[in-house]
Amino acid sequence: MPNSEAQVLDPAVVDQAIHWLVRLRFNPADEQTQRTFEHWLRQRPEHFLAWQRVEALGDDFAGVPPDLARHTLKGARSGMHRRQSLKLLGVLATVGGATWLGRDYTPLPALLAQQHSRTGEQRRFQLDDGSLIQLNSDSAVDSYFNEQRRLIVLRRGEIIVNTGADAGSAQPRPFWVQTRDAIISTQNARFLAYERDDGTLLAVQRGAVSVFPGSSQTLSVNNTVQAGNQRLFTSNGVREFKDNGLDVWSWSDGVISAHHMRLGDFIGALSRYRPGLLRCAEEVADLRVSGTFQLADTDQVLALVAQSLHLRIDYRTQYWVTLSAAS
Structure with a gap:
């Protein structure tokens, strides 16, 4: 009989375990919810095994938006062993609780940002992975790269990102941009992000970009922006951006x-x-x-x-x- 670590589980069972972890970790659990969970846990040995594997993430879930966590795990199921999926979610957690959508928006982070531009100035610089970043007037960003992911934090203003090939890594790392209203993710794209008064504008010139609004309760295909399109998103969702005649690029x-x-x-x-x-x-x-x-x-x-x-x-x-x- 295969050991518990090697045993391949039904993806539907693992998804149920993910559902329970997100529900119990991110929502107050009343007695009825707890009883229902315990009943599910005892129904089949596979339930208990799936729960063990998912729960092993432990505190790595802290600070990660629950919908993004669930979406990442479900998306990773295709063509990937579930243990690798759990590792992927752990990578997301390395961003840290403070850097997910609760970041400080006082002027100080922008003033102390690694890269910034003055009013009326446009700047461009290249990152170690080959990505080219352009800053518009009065803009600021920080970058945080490690072995698992590439993260840009937009502190203020507007940027254009042309993602690099990431040739120095064994395989291209996910590329994330954190804005005031959401997390956006891509592997290979050229896109623009601009923090406006009414939301964050995302325009995509090449490739495709996924958007994870900060307080969205659902994730759908409408949150993927393809080349040639632009959207305005807030922490509550994504909507069409009305063209006012300005060439945003x-x-x-x-x-x-x-x-x-x-x-x-x-x-x-x-x-x-x-x-x-x-x-x-x-x-x-x-x-x-x-x-x-x-x-x-x-x-x-x-x-x-x-x-x-x-x-x-x-x-x-x-x-x-x-x-x-x-x-």
């Missing part, structure tokens, strides 16, 4: 590119690249802007837009600028 080339974009929205986007207050009057906010403009000189951008739309620019100071209708 254009800043990586040092320009801001708009097509029939509301002036109010355009000014809001441009304001990210200069310090102080930049705004337009309500009576001109619905005018439309089209064109590609160099971000290196935002005063020139304002002059060109004002000329094409017959607007007046009022500089109260260099840091307080208003566009309004020409008299």
